[in-house]
Amino acid sequence: MKISVIGTGYVGLVTGVCLSDIGHQVTCIDIDQQKVEKMRKGISPIFEPGLEELMVKNIDAERLFFTTDHKAGFQNAQAIYIAVGTPQNGDGSANLLFIEQVAKDIATQVTNDVVVVTKSTVPVGTNDYIKKLIQEQLVNDVKVEVVSNPEFLREGSAVKDTFYGDRIVIGSDSETAASLIEEVNKSFGIPVYKTDIRSAEMIKYASNAFLATKISFINEISNICEKTGANVEDVAIGMGLDQRIGNKFLNAGIGYGGSCFPKDTNALVQIAGNVEHDFELLKSVIKVNNDQQRLLVDKAINRFGTLSGKRVAILGLAFKPNTDDMREAASIKISQELVQMGAEVVAYDPIAMENAKKLLPGAIMYVNSIDEAILNADCAFILTEWDEIKKIDLSNLNNVMQEAVLFDGRNCFSIEETKNVNIEYHSIGRPSVMKELVVN
Numbered sequence: 029m030k031i032s033v034i035g036t037g038y039v040g041l042v043t044g045v046c047l048s049d050i051g052h053q054v055t056c057i058d059i060d061q062q063k064v065e066k067m068r069k070g071i072s073p074i075f076e077p078g079l080e081e082l083m084v085k086n087i088d089a090e091r092l093f094f095t096t097d098h099k100a101g102f103q104n105a106q107a108i109y110i111a112v113g114t115p116q117n118g119d120g121s122a123n124l125l126f127i128e129q130v131a132k133d134i135a136t137q138v139t140n141d142v143v144v145v146t147k148s149t150v151p152v153g154t155n156d157y158i159k160k161l162i163q164e165q166l167v168n169d170v171k172v173e174v175v176s177n178p179e180f181l182r183e184g185s186a187v188k189d190t191f192y193g194d195r196i197v198i199g200s201d202s203e204t205a206a207s208l209i210e211e212v213n214k215s216f217g218i219p220v221y222k223t224d225i226r227s228a229e230m231i232k233y234a235s236n237a238f239l240a241t242k243i244s245f246i247n248e249i250s251n252i253c254e255k256t257g258a259n260v261e262d263v264a265i266g267m268g269l270d271q272r273i274g275n276k277f278l279n280a281g282i283g284y285g286g287s288c289f290p291k292d293t294n295a296l297v298q299i300a301g302n303v304e305h306d307f308e309l310l311k312s313v314i315k316v317n318n319d320q321q322r323l324l325v326d327k328a329i330n331r332f333g334t335l336s337g338k339r340v341a342i343l344g345l346a347f348k349p350n351t352d353d354m355r356e357a358a359s360i361k362i363s364q365e366l367v368q369m370g371a372e373v374v375a376y377d378p379i380a381m382e383n384a385k386k387l388l389p390g391a392i393m394y395v396n397s398i399d400e401a402i403l404n405a406d407c408a409f410i411l412t413e414w415d416e417i418k419k420i421d422l423s424n425l426n427n428v429m430q431e432a433v434l435f436d437g438r439n440c441f442s443i444e445e446t447k448n449v450n451i452e453y454h455s456i457g458r459p460s461v462m463k464e465l466v467v468n
């Protein structure tokens with residue numbers, strides 16, 4: 029089938045590439061000329077495992093194309109996917125400016141009957157609004173149907189999630205349009221759940237809000253564990269053995285970040301507010317998350333009294349491993365606080381440093397390895413659980429750091445192994461390990 033995808037970010041590019049890989053003729057459209065030129069050469073503008081290989085394969089097979097020209101990109105397409113950003117407005121609501129522009133692009137430049145598929149995360153009722161905008165501005169005599177097809181992929185495993193996702197949700201008021209999109213996805217072999225448009229839109233927000241709730245819940249439990257002497261990892265394992273609870277998304281840490289949980293939870297509070305529903309539970313989830321992002325800094329202040337003049341190594345900057353995305357990463361707030369307190373901050377991330385430089389305070393020093401970051405440091409903060417960071421040689425810390433004090437926001441190490449190498453180790457929801465004094 030001939031398909032167009034508008035927007036080549038984490039969702040649009042992965043969707044376009046994977047649809048081409050299952051045999052469709054896909055044209056990806058973006059307004060960013062530089063990005064398009066890169067992608068034409070088979071270079072991915074984002075770091076996403078496995079993506080570039082598939083791009084090259086499908087460009088070579090002449091199934092995958094890139095353009096900045098909407099009209100050319102829409103030519104003969106049976107489905108046009110919308111995958112542009114829906115960032116957060118100042119009040120927390122979703123900003124639909126990119127969506128509105130795309131609706132205009134479609135209305136004015138489509139020349140054949142088409143099904144418009146919304147992948148972007150949009151508030152309940154937005155697909156009806158998109159349909160209205162398109163109908164109002166339509167230039168040619170063509171039939172346009174609208175389908176909601178929310179995306180559930182995770183950054184860092186986006187390609188895998190697209191091929192092996194748990195479900196594909198298709199929301200439509202047209203059986204023909206829904207069937208066409210089911211057909212597009214057939215080769216993925218993933219269970220399809222068809223529903224009405226508004227329910228599909230709500231499934232996306234409810235899913236992200238529920239996952240965020242799970243994280244804030246375990247983070248609250250972790251704070252109580254710290255005060256009562258329990259170990260949150262054992263608690264999470266014990267809880268997760270109950271299949272009604274499940275063992276996923278119970279990793280306590282420094283709170284959720286990323287381009288979606290923070291913005292989508294805020295947007296759902298707004299969506300609820302618009303129909304006079306005060307979503308108290310979700311507001312608490314958001315508050316718990318904001319507080320959790322401060323936790324490591326508080327622990328460090330308790331330990332050192334002041335961080336002024338201390339050399340602090342930050343290991344990991346991205347909001348999660350295997351991505352270069354820095355949007356709403358906990359490292360932003362944490363590094364700002366450290367710099368404000370007068371700490372000398374040295375940071376390392378295997379992939380996200382270039383993006384980090386655009387968002388983090390100018391005073392931060394960036395280095396190219398963990399070893400350089402921890403050299404002579406008074407303490408180290410672990411903010412992202414990259415494999416490389418989980419493999420640090422703990423036994424060497426006493427030799428290279430000023431003081432071997434670790435504040436681990438991702439529980440990368442067991443309490444036992446940190447005791448064995450005699451370092452000071454503060455983690456989340458688990459007892460702190462203090463250094464034993466060795467008397468000669």
Ligand SMILES: NC(=O)C1=CN([C@@H]2O[C@H](COP(=O)(O)OP(=O)(O)OC[C@H]3O[C@@H](n4cnc5c(N)ncnc54)[C@H](O)[C@@H]3O)[C@@H](O)[C@H]2O)C=CC1
Pocket residue numbers: 034035036037038039040057058059060063111112113114126129130133147148149150179180181182183287288
């Ligand atoms: N990032 C993620 O992991 C996920 C994101 N989502 C949702 O998917 C949507 C897209 O998210 P991302 O891929 O992260 O966005 P992004 O911000 O990475 O990419 C959006 C792209 O759209 C392009 N664009 C903007 N206006 C355009 C126009 N008129 N014509 C053509 N291209 C245009 C931009 O240049 C940019 O390349 C959002 O609604 C997000 O909430 C949903 C699931 C996962």
Ligand SMILES: O=C(O)[C@H]1O[C@H](OP(=O)(O)OP(=O)(O)OC[C@H]2O[C@@H](n3ccc(=O)[nH]c3=O)[C@H](O)[C@@H]2O)[C@H](O)[C@@H](O)[C@@H]1O
Pocket residue numbers: 149179180181182183184236239243276277278279280281282283284285286287288289347348
């Ligand atoms: O709508 C979206 O954009 C996407 O948002 C999340 O995906 P993503 O943000 O890429 O990454 P996650 O793996 O969900 O992690 C989000 C944040 O939660 C944190 N997290 C996750 C799991 C956990 O147990 N504990 C925890 O603190 C991670 O460190 C990270 O900061 C959802 O998992 C996807 O299903 C959804 O499509």
